[in-house]
Amino acid sequence: MSSIELFQIWIMAFFTLALFSFLYKDNPIYKFAEHIFAGLTAGYQVGLVWDTVIIQKLWDPMLGGKWILIIPGLLGLLMFARFWSRYSWLSRISLAFVMAVTSGVVLTTQLHGLVLPAMKATMLPLWNDAGLEAAVMAVVVVVGVMATLIYFYYSKEHVGFIGVTAKVGIWFIMIAFGAHFGFTVMGRVSLLIGRVQFLVEDWIGSFSHIF
Amino acid sequence: MDTFWEKLQSIDRRWVYLMVGIAVIFPFIVPIHFPLSITPEARSLYDTVEALPDSSVVMLVFDYYPSTMAETEPMAVAAARHFFKKNCKIITLSNIPLGGPSMAEEVTRRVAKEFGKTYGVDYVNLGYKYGYVSVMKGMATSIESVFPTDNTGTPLKDLPLMQRVKSYKDIAFLFEVADNATADFWISIVNAGYGLPMGVGATAVMAPKFYSFYGSKQIVGLLGGMKGAAEYEVLIGHPDAAFRGMDVQSLVHLLIIFMVVLGNIGFFISRQHKRRIKI
Numbered sequence: 001m002s003s004i005e006l007f008q009i010w011i012m013a014f015f016t017l018a019l020f021s022f023l024y025k026d027n028p029i030y031k032f033a034e035h036i037f038a039g040l041t042a043g044y045q046v047g048l049v050w051d052t053v054i055i056q057k058l059w060d061p062m063l064g065g066k067w068i069l070i071i072p073g074l075l076g077l078l079m080f081a082r083f084w085s086r087y088s089w090l091s092r093i094s095l096a097f098v099m100a101v102t103s104g105v106v107l108t109t110q111l112h113g114l115v116l117p118a119m120k121a122t123m124l125p126l127w128n129d130a131g132l133e134a135a136v137m138a139v140v141v142v143v144g145v146m147a148t149l150i151y152f153y154y155s156k157e158h159v160g161f162i163g164v165t166a167k168v169g170i171w172f173i174m175i176a177f178g179a180h181f182g183f184t185v186m187g188r189v190s191l192l193i194g195r196v197q198f199l200v201e202d203w204i205g206s207f208s209h210i211f
Numbered sequence: 212m213d214t215f216w217e218k219l220q221s222i223d224r225r226w227v228y229l230m231v232g233i234a235v236i237f238p239f240i241v242p243i244h245f246p247l248s249i250t251p252e253a254r255s256l257y258d259t260v261e262a263l264p265d266s267s268v269v270m271l272v273f274d275y276y277p278s279t280m281a282e283t284e285p286m287a288v289a290a291a292r293h294f295f296k297k298n299c300k301i302i303t304l305s306n307i308p309l310g311g312p313s314m315a316e317e318v319t320r321r322v323a324k325e326f327g328k329t330y331g332v333d334y335v336n337l338g339y340k341y342g343y344v345s346v347m348k349g350m351a352t353s354i355e356s357v358f359p360t361d362n363t364g365t366p367l368k369d370l371p372l373m374q375r376v377k378s379y380k381d382i383a384f385l386f387e388v389a390d391n392a393t394a395d396f397w398i399s400i401v402n403a404g405y406g407l408p409m410g411v412g413a414t415a416v417m418a419p420k421f422y423s424f425y426g427s428k429q430i431v432g433l434l435g436g437m438k439g440a441a442e443y444e445v446l447i448g449h450p451d452a453a454f455r456g457m458d459v460q461s462l463v464h465l466l467i468i469f470m471v472v473l474g475n476i477g478f479f480i481s482r483q484h485k486r487r488i489k490i
Contacts, residue, residue, distance in 0.1 A: 023228045041309060048308045053341045105344055113399025113429075121427030141426075179419050183436065187282065187415030189463045190437040192235055193456040194281020200239045 001209050013203040016195050144172045214484060216477040227470065234466045238458040245461040247454070252425055253442040256410040256432020257293070260384065265298050267383035268376050270407075272397065273305040273315040279390040279414050280314070285440035285453035286412035287318050287388045293447045294386075295326040300372055301334040302382070304358070306343035306393045312336065312362050331370040338362030343393050347400045351379050385409040390417065398429050412439060 018033035062069050081090035124138035151169030158166045275283040305311025337358040340346050349357040355367045367373040387397045415436025424430045440453035
């Protein structure tokens with residue numbers, strides 16, 4: 001293990017332990033680590049966008065003769081007009097462009113790529129080669145979708161048949177929330193495992209190279 | 212005077228942190244070896260990669276931040292191992308500015324070394340470009356127009372692998388490792404729009420959402436969180452970081468279940484006790 005690698009491991013261990021110290025109570029070491037992280041993230045992002053967008057996508061191609069790029073360049077500059085109240089209206093031109101493009105792209109892709117395939121997957125045949133289990137699951141999917149949709153239908157009071165169906169819908173929603181919560185617990189524990197794995201295997205493992 | 216159960220209701224949360232801390236460290240010292248089952252979603256992903264023809268070109272996308280590496284990196288490592296084991300050619304890229312391209316570089320170089328693969332011939336790292344929607348749409352026409360150079364600035368025309376890969380048409384399979392919404396866009400733009408078969412490795416928080424994409428057959432397989440990564444490590448016959456972490460995961464889950472049950476028992480007993488005092 002090189003001295004640079006050792007230095008990296010100890011820096012990482014220091015910041016990990018500094019952030020974990022918040023579990024006991026708020027303290028200056030935690031604050032220091034938090035500020036370093038926020039500053040580094042902002043600095044890195046600015047540098048990266050400057051290089052990959054301003055230089056690679058705008059400046060270099062413009063110097064290469066693509067003068068049409070001056071239009072998106074100007075639209076980008078207009079965004080900064082928000083800093084001056086007298087000229088802030090100019091930024092709406094750029095925002096309108098961004099909103100129009102985003103709506104155009106997102107609407108079509110969401111409909112074509114998410115909504116329609118999900119609807120198609122809900123319209124399942126009851127009897128096919130997949131057997132009884134698939135048929136039962138098809139019924140569960142259709143009942144779940146209908147009941148959940150009815151729960152979110154507010155134009156009619158939830159009484160009688162509508163009320164019972166909405167209650168079934170709540171059960172489906174609660175089961176979905178339970179699954180989400182279980183997975184969230186697993187995710188958070190995984191992050192803790194990752195850090196402890198680093199501290200036990202890499203950081204404590206590096207002691208033998210120093211002491 | 213407070214009963215034991217009432218005291219339990221107002222226990223300092225730091226005792227809970229300490230118990231979780233002990234439960235996390237203990238299996239690293241004394242491995243328990245809890246059993247690990249393989250889900251159909253992970254098996255389906257494995258079978259799809261197994262069925263790829265020799266020398267197929269695959270895309271491995273590193274759409275995760277370093278903060279979720281514990282869950283996502285084992286998936287990326289296991290997938291890269293499987294691809295190289297199948298003699299596939301790997302093209303990596305990232306839509307995450309903070310750390311994405313360097314993690315792609317680190318993982319592929321490390322795994323390529325294990326299999327004796329050469330950069331430019333067996334794998335290429337395209338790096339990062341801002342604006343993932345235009346990146347995904349642009350690569351359908353020409354990868355080179357979106358990424359004129361690789362992550363280190365080498366022109367794509369100088370890389371032997373990229374001479375036979377021009378767009379999605381030349382790619383057999385895409386595996387997206389993600390901790391954010393870019394996975395939705397890979398599905399809705401690239402899979403739905405250009406028909407590229409794909410699998411997803413998602414963080415546990417995101418995984419439930421992707422079961423619907425698996426159900427609608429938009430993705431061929433799904434790895435959910437550390438458990439999914441551990442399953443894939445077992446499937447490819449190379450248990451690694453995620454597999455070791457699952458011992459801890461199971462023990463902490465048992466502890467959480469125990470505390471939830473204990474907390475509820477405490478709640479009901481102290482409520483009954485308060486009612487008796489009122490009577």
